[in-house]
Amino acid sequence: MKKIKKQSIPGLLGKWQQEFTVFVPSKASGVSQMTVWDGKDTAFLDRNRNTAIPPKANFLPAMEKLFGFRKEAGSYKLEPADGEPPRQLLFGIHPCDARAIAIIDMVFKDAYEDRYYLSRRQNTVLVGMTCTSAYDSCFCTSLGFGPADPVDVDIMLTDIGDTFLIEEVTEKGKELLADAKGVVEATRDDEKKAAAARESASARVSRKIDTGEISKRLPLVFDDQEFWEKISAKCVSCGICTFLCPTCYCFDINDEMLRSDSGERYRNWDCCSFAVYTKMPVENPREEKWRRVRQKVYHKYLFYPELFDIIACTGCGRCIRQCPVNWDITQTLSNLPAGTPVKK
């Protein structure tokens, strides 16, 4: 293992900037999100809690131009969106958000390969950071990993005071650190400190769910309308839990007409909580709110595992702490009725 002093990080970021657009967690825009590093900010080295806007926005932006179009000689001429996305480096990403990206990779490279998403993804390196400051809404440790899990990043850093311990996870990660100034071999003592930091990071995550029990109960309660009506009563059908969810990937497609004969096609985040969801092509099959809330829970905890063998939730807790009515998915999951299916 290696290590680097925190004071050497700006130098390292500067070096990476020559090759990548470097993003760091920052509140400079007015909300915490991955933000292009300004070359000066170092606040995130000592305090790095999960950003409000998840890093999925770096791969699936809230809006993205797909192409331009122009009417020409009875047909349409397409103009591709501006070139290859820039190479980006996300510094300080937490394991839950890195895992979330690995989860939505599955859908974007499934039967249809989404080149917009995948080209951003392929042009990205992830420098992870052990999350030592989980929120009271976090529950990652119930989802088969934890706040120090390095498997979904290229390099993993763990805060051990004025220094980060470095794990080189991938080949890409190793290359990133080649000839890096300030990177030295870690001592046994450093590794011990890092192990303790990882352990206390995990211990900090106090909210728990029982995924085994959930996967047993969910198939039984789909038709329990009374339950779903009760737990969805206070939901106001806004898009916060979806848009800020690191694994929600639904998008809508819209044409912006610039003139009568030309325009641009965009995709933008969409949300199954909205009453008008999928209303444009057909109808919303989930007109009542309880069906939409049920869909959210089922998609993450039953349908996605059926398709990709993984729960589409990483316990980042954003949907809980950002919800304006404190609708809490862990409460719903913990209160699933155990009984036999209720037929309407």
Added chain:
Amino acid sequence: MTKEIEQKLRDEIRDLLETGKVDHIIGYEAGSLKFSTTPLITGDKADVDRLVINPFIYNNLSVFLRDMCGKVGIVAKKCDARSIVSLIQSQQIARENVFIIGVPCGGIIDLAKVEKLTGLDRDEIDDIVWQKEKAVVTFGGNTREFPAKEVLADACLGCAPSDFPEYDIFIGESESLVAGKDLGRNKIKELEEMAPAQRWEFWKNEFSRCIRCYACRQICPACFCNRCFVEETEPLYISPVPKWQDNLFFQAIRMLHVAGRCTNCGECERACPVNIPLGALSKKMEEIVEELFEYRAGMDKDAPPLMTAYQLEECEDLIR
């Protein structure tokens, strides 16, 4: 807020449900996060003991009324009662179908303000004790006191709880809050001092963050259109693509659309996940409505809704 008031509230509500005076109730229960509360919507009297009253009952529960059937008992702070009255004025709910349980509000603590003052997130704060004129905040072994005007929600500042517009029963006694008309106007003052171009830049920057989650609209009791203009596609007024121009346009129309109904309860700003200071817009609009029409939303259930009534004395220079 004393425990006795909480107990009295539970007793009254149990009685309402038992005697069939109401079919459902909307109140507050403890939330799942520190210092949080959450709406409790139930028709089951077994749930009544979960009801709470404390300085964190921030939700404006009137947003749920339109979706409910039968007779509904609702726990209301004064600002929520104004929203209820406004809904009655707009014929969105019938007066006889709602039983208003007024509660004395000693002010709601704005957790976002406490976070700013302490530099911490709410879950990192050990305790917040509200002592009428000040909040005693404990964190990391330190204790600090913040005066009411620094920690109360903007909507609470300058609020006169005595003119509670409408209720069926009132639990406890009305308490006075921090008085002073200019309190809660900080953001507006800041904006008024800007040159128009500078103000435009400010809002452009703010609305660049908007992700169009529509939490501002969904949490708003005054936003009760069955179909929002933003979702019209023929013609398309506003693009669903969250460009700042469309975001700003959406919010400007939404604000104008609720003029005369908006009670400036502050829920839109509280709900906004990207911290756009929407309260400055709603508060300014409330001031303009008051100045132009000598009208405050939700104060009189028998008054016609502002924008549907016209008086001959209203001079033409209103249209500018």
